[in-house]
Every structure is written in C-alpha cells, then in structure tokens.
Amino acid sequence: MFEKLFSGLQYLLPHHLLSGLVYRLMRIRFKPVKNTLITVVGGIAGIDWDEAGRQTYAEYEHFNDFFTRELKPGARPVDAAPDALVCPSDGRISQCGRITADRILQAKGHHYTTRELLAHDPDTRRFTNGFFHTIYLSPRDYHRVHMPTDGRLLRMIHVPGRAFSVSPGTVRQVPNLFARNERVICLFETAHGAMAVVLVGAMLVSSIGTVWSGTVTPPRTRRVQVTDWSRRDIRLAKGEEMGRFNMGSTVITLLPPDAITTMDAFEPDDPVLMGQRLARLK
Secondary structure, three states, X not given: OHHHHHHHHHOOOOHHXXXXXXXXXXXXOOHHHHHHHHHHHHHHHOOOHHHEOOOOHHHOOOHHHHHOOOEOOOOOOOOOOOOEEEOOOOEEEEEEEEOEOOEEEEEOOEEEEHHHHOOOOHHHHHHOOOEEEEEEEOOOOOOEEEOOOOEEEEEEEEEOOEOOOOOHHHHHHOOOHHHXXXXXXXXXXXXXXXXXXXXXXXXXXXXXXXXXXXXXXXXXXXXXXXXXXHHHOOEEOOOOEEEXXXXXXXXXXXXXXXXXXXXXXXXXXXXXXXXXXXXXXO
C-alpha cells in the first residue's frame, strides 16, 4: 500500500524543481552548513568514511564534493581477467539477464524496450536478444561510474524526462520508469561489439556528469541532444572512471547477444561492488 501511495504522489511532484533545490543545497560552501550536511546525511545513509580518499571535513569543498568522493587506492580492485565484464558501480542488482527481442525486464510485470531506453538510436538493433544489468545506487554507495570493459566512445545522448525515484518500491510500481526518467546514454565500441552505459537520473539526483564533457545535467533542455564523439578518439580502459551521480540513481549496461559466454549468478537486491565480475566475455 505504501509503495502505491508513494509512487502515485510522485506523479504530482515538481521533480526538477526539487532536484534544482537539492543541487543548490548540496553546493553550499559555508562550513557550518556543509559540515552539518556531511554529518547528518552521511550518518543517515551509513557512508563508510574508512574507504574515503579524504578523511576530514575540511578537505571537502561542499556536500556534493563529499558525496562524489574518490576512494582510497585499492579500495575497489578491478577483476583483471581479460574476459571479465566488471560492475560499473557500487550498488545492488535491480535486474539482469537476457534481453528478449528488445524487451528489458524492469520488475515483475513490467518491461520496457531498448528503443525507448536508447531514444531510438540507430545502434539499438545491435542489442536485440543481448544482455543487460541494471544496478541501483543508494545514497550510501560510492557514486562514481566506471567502465565495464575497454571501449571507445561513439556518442552521448542526453534525454530529458521525468525524475521518478528509482528506489525498488517505485521501480515495481511505475511502468517504463527507466525509459521515462531523464538519462545520459553513453554508446561505446568494444572488442566485443557495441556497449551502452546508461546513467539514469532520479528524484533529487541533481547532477549527472561524464569525464569527457563535465556536467551534463543541469542545465536541462526539452530536446534530446546527441553529441558525436567518435572523431575525438576517446578510449577508456576497463575500471576507468567515466561519470558520476549526485545522490542515488541507476546504471544500466547493455551488450549484444554474441558478447557474453556466461553470466555470473545474481538475484535482485544482491549487493555488488565496482570492479567485481558480472559476466565472462567471449
């Protein structure tokens, strides 16, 4: 009952207004406010300070600097096996498995299509009957996103949209949620074919950025924006940082049907860490 009420309420809320307010709040540099936010929000979320690369409040410019903090060297070892497809972020498995034609499982009773998710990009067909992993990042998780395997950036697509929560309860209730929310689609060419890494925005996720273009949202637009990066020869290695979120959200990876030999066994809500193996590549 609570899930339905909360999900229903979200249809009425001013998603981007709330996210804009959070954006400003999380970048306040006034020390008493900044330090209070780090103490209170970080404590409620259960953030592990021992892993942080910087250990004192004074080293953080504002709360968002803390929230998107880097980790100590070696805190997230990346599976070095050449055939390892690794997890792009910390979080929990929302769903994973085969794409059925172009249908991706969102939750029991809910599917969405690769066409909708990728904003009808021409490369969508390359993922027909392929593989997907959907990973939910809670506020306590490390919020940088890394490469699942080596890749060369082809293009980036910013899709404006709603900002429904991506908490498990809302995912179970709101149809087509990941294809309705604002998102940044990153398309790569790899030794195993095409790869899409989709950074999905959510309620109170006030910023999404990539390492090659900086902050993508905000500013927000009403039009889908496609940027061709193929001539820049941007190549990122497995485990290298590619982007980051402010607050919790979701990362979705897509691979073609002939890219993977075996998927590691995961169930919904299983915890995962950036760098651990998700599957074996051909």
